């Protein structure tokens with residue numbers, strides 16, 4: 001029988017409050033294979049972040065802002081939410097001594113309790129895929145002002161290789177999370193204009209080989225660079241998007 005949303009929320013809360021995930025295995029490969037794509041990601045995000053200044057901004061999640069924001073990012077106010085007390089507390093610690101106003105709320109992103117049209121921008125990193133996409137996107141749309149914007153960085157689960165990897169390594173994920181697939185894109189497209197940058201197919205395959213050949217921490221090598229360049233080229237071809245591991249989605253409220 002399908003789990004209820006309450007059961008899923010409770011499982012998510014427990015997993016994050018008790019730090020139950022074990023991502024040690026994938027960490028090394030990610031660090032290696034994503035060396036160049038992290039730089040590309042950063043550059044793209046910096047451009048998107050230019051819109052955040054002097055705006056009412058909502059993060060779905062509690063600390064992605066601390067990775068994304070640079071010294072010039074200064075929203076009018078940043079509001080952060082999380083369903084996990086521990087995750088929210090982690091965000092609060094990072095928020096000490098910031099030069100802009102930050103508020104934190106323990107809240108379910110599938111049932112946002114903010115008033116309609118409260119925010120100019122809603123963003124998050126690796127969060128939509130922990131939610132009921134239809135419900136949360138509905139609420140995000142509701143709390144955004146007219147022409148309000150979204151920015152999300154999410155993992156994908158369309159490539160058969162990644163699907164098999166995920167099945168073989170369940171401890172790296174919460175039981176109910178679902179990296180995004182094309183049906184999730186359709187839900188988002190109904191309510192938002194939909195722009196995207198896809199990341200990481202060849203860089204994972206080539207990064208795996210480079211890690212074996214050159215060893216950990218030797219990221220800056222020609223195999224990694226080739227994988228990255230192939231990704232940038234092939235990510236522009238729509239019917240190959242299913243190959244990629246991550247996506248930045250950005251758009252405006254319809």
Ligand SMILES: C[S@@+](CC[C@H](N)C(=O)[O-])C[C@H]1O[C@@H](n2cnc3c(N)ncnc32)[C@H](O)[C@@H]1O
Pocket residue numbers: 009012013016060061062063064065081082083084087107108109110124125126127130131
């Ligand atoms: C992969 S982590 C990403 C962390 C995120 N980038 C942040 O800054 O908090 C997934 C996060 O989703 C949160 N989460 C899961 N279900 C949620 C829900 N229904 N409402 C709000 N947060 C939720 C978890 O507590 C966890 O912090």
